[in-house]
Amino acid sequence: MITPDTKDWTWVLERPCADCGLDTPAVGFAEVPGMIRTNAEFWVGLLGGAREALGERPADGVWSPLEYACHVRDVFRLFDVRLRLMLAEDGPLFANWDQDATAVEERYREQDPAVVAVELAAAAEKLARSFESVGDADRQRTGDRSDGARFTVESFARYLIHDPVHHRHDVAG
Numbered sequence: 001m002i003t004p005d006t007k008d009w010t011w012v013l014e015r016p017c018a019d020c021g022l023d024t025p026a027v028g029f030a031e032v033p034g035m036i037r038t039n040a041e042f043w044v045g046l047l048g049g050a051r052e053a054l055g056e057r058p059a060d061g062v063w064s065p066l067e068y069a070c071h072v073r074d075v076f077r078l079f080d081v082r083l084r085l086m087l088a089e090d091g092p093l094f095a096n097w098d099q100d101a102t103a104v105e106e107r108y109r110e111q112d113p114a115v116v117a118v119e120l121a122a123a124a125e126k127l128a129r130s131f132e133s134v135g136d137a138d139r140q141r142t143g144d145r146s147d148g149a150r151f152t153v154e155s156f157a158r159y160l161i162h163d164p165v166h167h168r169h170d171v172a173g
Helices: 029-047 065-088 099-105 113-132 153-172
Strands: 142-144 150-152
Touching (some): 065 142
16 A cells, blocks of 8 residues: 555656556646546446445455545545645645554445545545646645655645556556
8 A cells, every 4th residue: 555654655756656557757737637537537436336345355454445445535635735735835744644544543444435435526626626726836835744755736746646546556457
């Protein structure tokens, strides 16, 4: 599982991902909102499947499709908050986020897929619109992660899009 705050995944800003194939460095800022929406469509479609299959983990230590969908929803929500901080404050420091603890605390495995689908679609649309509202002059504003990684709004957009694309690959191959 990709852990944005506990592992250094900033390498995806420098080269294509060998697992999911996304060439993150080649992603243009203007492409990100559409990519968010397209990715959300995948998850919403997936969540319309049989509930039993959605909750099954393919292996120990690997999330089920439902858990991945909950995570993607929460990534969209978190990145919207962080983007807004970057636009409102000078160099904000992002609080650490433990995705695995969130999955347990929020009981991802027990959530209703229909509710998750609605929430994920709404979070994706909100985030897509937030990125669309960023003016050219604001793309170089910065924000810092608790592990010392620094992002501009532009690199933050590319870093973000890798996560849901990679998780789609995790689920669908």
